[in-house]
Amino acid sequence: MTTNPIDYKRVLDADGAPVAGETVPAIGRDLSLRMYRGMCETRMLDGKMLILQRQGRIGFVGTAIGLEAATIGSGAAFDAKDWIFPALREGGVAVYRGMPLLEYVGQMFLNIYDTSKGRQMNNHFQHAASNFVSWSSCIGTQLPHAVGAAHAARIKNENTVMCAYLGDGATSSPEFHSAMTMAAVWKAPVVFVCIDNGWAISVPSSRQSAAPSYGSKAEAYGMPGVDVDGNDILAVYRETLNMIRRARAGEGPGLVALKSYRMLGHSSSDDPTKYRDAQEVEMWRRRDPIERYRKYLLSLGWLDKISDEKIQKELESEIDAAVEANANAPRLALRALVEDVYSSVTPHLRAQHDELIRVLEQFGDPAAIEGRFPL
Amino acid sequence: MAKLTIISAVNDAIRTAMKHDPRVVVFGEDVGKKGGVFGATDKIQQEFGEARCFDTPLTEDGIVGAAIGMALNVLRPIAEIQFQDFIYPAFDQIVSELSKFRYRSGGQYTCPVVVRTPYGGGIRGGLYHSQSGEAFFCHIPGLQVVIPSTPYDTKGLLLSAVRGADPVIFMEPKRIYRDPSLAEEVPEEWYEVPIGKARIAREGSTISVICYGAMVPVCLQAAIEAEKRGISLEIVDLRTLLPLDEDAVLASARKTGRVIVVHEAPKYCGLGAEISALIAEEAVDSLEGPILRVAGFDTPFPNALENYYMPDARRVTDAVDRMMAF
Numbered sequence: 181m182t183t184n185p186i187d188y189k190r191v192l193d194a195d196g197a198p199v200a201g202e203t204v205p206a207i208g209r210d211l212s213l214r215m216y217r218g219m220c221e222t223r224m225l226d227g228k229m230l231i232l233q234r235q236g237r238i239g240f241v242g243t244a245i246g247l248e249a250a251t252i253g254s255g256a257a258f259d260a261k262d263w264i265f266p267a268l269r270e271g272g273v274a275v276y277r278g279m280p281l282l283e284y285v286g287q288m289f290l291n292i293y294d295t296s297k298g299r300q301m302n303n304h305f306q307h308a309a310s311n312f313v314s315w316s317s318c319i320g321t322q323l324p325h326a327v328g329a330a331h332a333a334r335i336k337n338e339n340t341v342m343c344a345y346l347g348d349g350a351t352s353s354p355e356f357h358s359a360m361t362m363a364a365v366w367k368a369p370v371v372f373v374c375i376d377n378g379w380a381i382s383v384p385s386s387r388q389s390a391a392p393s394y395g396s397k398a399e400a401y402g403m404p405g406v407d408v409d410g411n412d413i414l415a416v417y418r419e420t421l422n423m424i425r426r427a428r429a430g431e432g433p434g435l436v437a438l439k440s441y442r443m444l445g446h447s448s449s450d451d452p453t454k455y456r457d458a459q460e461v462e463m464w465r466r467r468d469p470i471e472r473y474r475k476y477l478l479s480l481g482w483l484d485k486i487s488d489e490k491i492q493k494e495l496e497s498e499i500d501a502a503v504e505a506n507a508n509a510p511r512l513a514l515r516a517l518v519e520d521v522y523s524s525v526t527p528h529l530r531a532q533h534d535e536l537i538r539v540l541e542q543f544g545d546p547a548a549i550e551g552r553f554p555l
Numbered sequence: 556m557a558k559l560t561i562i563s564a565v566n567d568a569i570r571t572a573m574k575h576d577p578r579v580v581v582f583g584e585d586v587g588k589k590g591g592v593f594g595a596t597d598k599i600q601q602e603f604g605e606a607r608c609f610d611t612p613l614t615e616d617g618i619v620g621a622a623i624g625m626a627l628n629v630l631r632p633i634a635e636i637q638f639q640d641f642i643y644p645a646f647d648q649i650v651s652e653l654s655k656f657r658y659r660s661g662g663q664y665t666c667p668v669v670v671r672t673p674y675g676g677g678i679r680g681g682l683y684h685s686q687s688g689e690a691f692f693c694h695i696p697g698l699q700v701v702i703p704s705t706p707y708d709t710k711g712l713l714l715s716a717v718r719g720a721d722p723v724i725f726m727e728p729k730r731i732y733r734d735p736s737l738a739e740e741v742p743e744e745w746y747e748v749p750i751g752k753a754r755i756a757r758e759g760s761t762i763s764v765i766c767y768g769a770m771v772p773v774c775l776q777a778a779i780e781a782e783k784r785g786i787s788l789e790i791v792d793l794r795t796l797l798p799l800d801e802d803a804v805l806a807s808a809r810k811t812g813r814v815i816v817v818h819e820a821p822k823y824c825g826l827g828a829e830i831s832a833l834i835a836e837e838a839v840d841s842l843e844g845p846i847l848r849v850a851g852f853d854t855p856f857p858n859a860l861e862n863y864y865m866p867d868a869r870r871v872t873d874a875v876d877r878m879m880a881f
């Protein structure tokens with residue numbers, strides 16, 4: 181990228197004070213606190229999952245630590261009827277929209293509470309009831325899906341807007357190009373939310389693209405793009421909502437690029453010290469999105485020490501209860517091997533399943549699940 | 556000589572190739588500073604510099620397409636696709652371009668590209684970090700498809716691939732990348748294991764078990780079980796799937812008269828079908844029983860239940876029992 185300064189939209193300064201001349205979104209106390217709770221819940225879930233991972237109770241965690249303003253701020257701007265096509269780190273948005281913690285944690289344990297039936301890798305959340313669509317690990321594949329779903333909404337005369345999340349890395353995928361092209365040509369009601377967290381595993385976002393900024397990528401496709409301070413939840417919310425309103429009014433798609441930072445490794449199997457500077461991480465630690473928003477809420481008197489502690493305690497006991505319930509959950513039945521390949525289990529697959537059962541009965545079942553995921 | 560695992564043999568082969576041939580370049584996602592997500596290119600960038608070992612943006616399509624261009628312009632690219640599951644965005648480049656440049660140009664243009672990619676299950680990666688897609692590539696004339704199962708073969712085959720004149724899809728069995736029980740002495744210098752030649756991993760006389768990659772240790776384990784019961788398994792490690800070493804397969808089939816094919820990929824239209832057909836066409840008069848296949852399920856790859864999906868020694872043993880009961 182060039183060294184020209186990028187105009188990152190901001191509402192709050194580094195200390196959580198409104199920036200002079202910037203419009204603070206008029207969201208009121210309840211929603212403001214709900215978003216705060218969502219950020220804290222996301223962080224606490226990540227922390228608890230990391231502990232479970234270190235204890236060897238779950239296999240893999242890819243956290244959103246440092247990205248809570250970007251995920252929750254954008255996610256909160258969409259309506260319940262809108263659909264979310266997530267990428268790896270938007271699990272907090274699923275919970276914000278109503279995914280039960282029991283299912284969230286179940287997805288990490290890969291047991292009967294996991295609605296994907298233990299098939300997906302960890303951190304691949306879905307919640308159909310709140311229109312949070314199943315994601316595949318294949319980076320970028322969800323983007324044209326969001327465009328198609330948005331176009332369908334137009335054809336059906338529905339007033340729905342689709343949210344397509346992606347990382348900085350995903351902007352290099354062929355699907356990004358296809359999706360941006362089609363969305364703009366069709367004027368599809370879709371908002372692309374690109375979370376530039378500084379890294380695609382070990383590749384810095386500055387080496388992922390030579391465009392002046394991630395937001396600037398929109399222009400050549402014929403849609404508006406905006407670069408936002410992704411650690412400023414109010415700016416994230418405001419700018420995402422602007423794009424959503426345009427899309428809902430039939431004015432077409434937009435790209436919201438959120439500049440933030442992945443505080444931990446790519447996942448629990450990654451050692452980021454191999455490729456990045458501790459000083460850079462330190463610098464971003466001082467820009468913590470939750471701290472910044474907390475200061476803002478404290479300054480308004482919408483939050484105080486006591487109410488904050490209450491929120492943290494509530495979250496902790498809710499998450500602990502979900503972990504507890506999951507720790508004792510039954511394992512998946514072997515049937516899950518052959519279900520959902522087609523609308524019904526074909527005779528061919530039934531025979532393969534029965535054959536396995538026969539072998540297991542004959543030889544006994546060691547069952548111990550071994551092996552760890554490298555990334 | 557040093558004792559190497561499969562992953563360190565990959566690293567050693569890349570280093571050897573780069574030392575010997577200045578045209579060799581290595582690139583892919585995270586292959587630079589990080590040294591690859593599995594460590595295959597560990598310290599390669601440090602040793603050979605960023606001009607010869609570099610990270611790419613996240614586009615497999617671009618990686619393979621650019622590798623083709625580099626080969627046209629007489630470099631020797633070794634491109635890494637981080638997981639075989641993510642090779643599909645490059646499918647067009649592989650199927651339409653990589654495999655056909657020589658043919659469509661009447662031999663005027665060629666693509667000696669090596670595409671390295673880890674494949675297979677056993678690491679709790681779920682359906683997109685576990686697949687065995689070798690059969691797709693075996694259906695494409697113009698490609699060579701190689702899957703090693705030992706550190707020695709890994710280095711020798713990778714060096715053959717780098718030196719060769721034609722494109723190679725080099726699939727690495729990631730489940731046994733670091734298996735210490737497979738570690739063995741590997742020469743430090745350049746040596747080659749020929750592409751297109753199978754290896755008898757264990758001699759036997761009762762049943763031929765034809766396998767490759769991560770299934771080889773599984774079949775060897777089944778052979779130990781079988782031996783206790785007086786059944787002698789001959790384990791044929793194909794090493795190259797395309798072009799197939801038909802002579803080795805047929806020789807073993809004729810010798811034992813009984814054949815089991817084992818692979819982790821789904822059974823339907825898998826390599827087992829091709830090998831069974833070959834034997835049925837060429838050696839049916841030597842057979843004493845049906846050709847059996849032990850394979851992955853005809854489903855996507857699971858996560859929690861992956862150990863039930865992948866063939867293990869008990870499923871091979873069960874096939875042995877069925878064969879002997881025939």
Ligand SMILES: Cc1ncc(C[n+]2csc(CCOP(=O)(O)OP(=O)(O)O)c2C)c(N)n1
Binds near residue numbers: 346347446
């Ligand atoms: C098509 C494809 N190629 C490679 C990968 C391996 N991979 C997983 S995540 C990732 C980096 C993604 O970076 P980004 O889009 O910025 O998302 P982030 O992880 O930073 O949230 C890579 C290369 C993949 N999952 N899919």
Ligand SMILES: [Mg+2]
Binds near residue numbers: 376379380
């Ligand atoms: Mg990123």
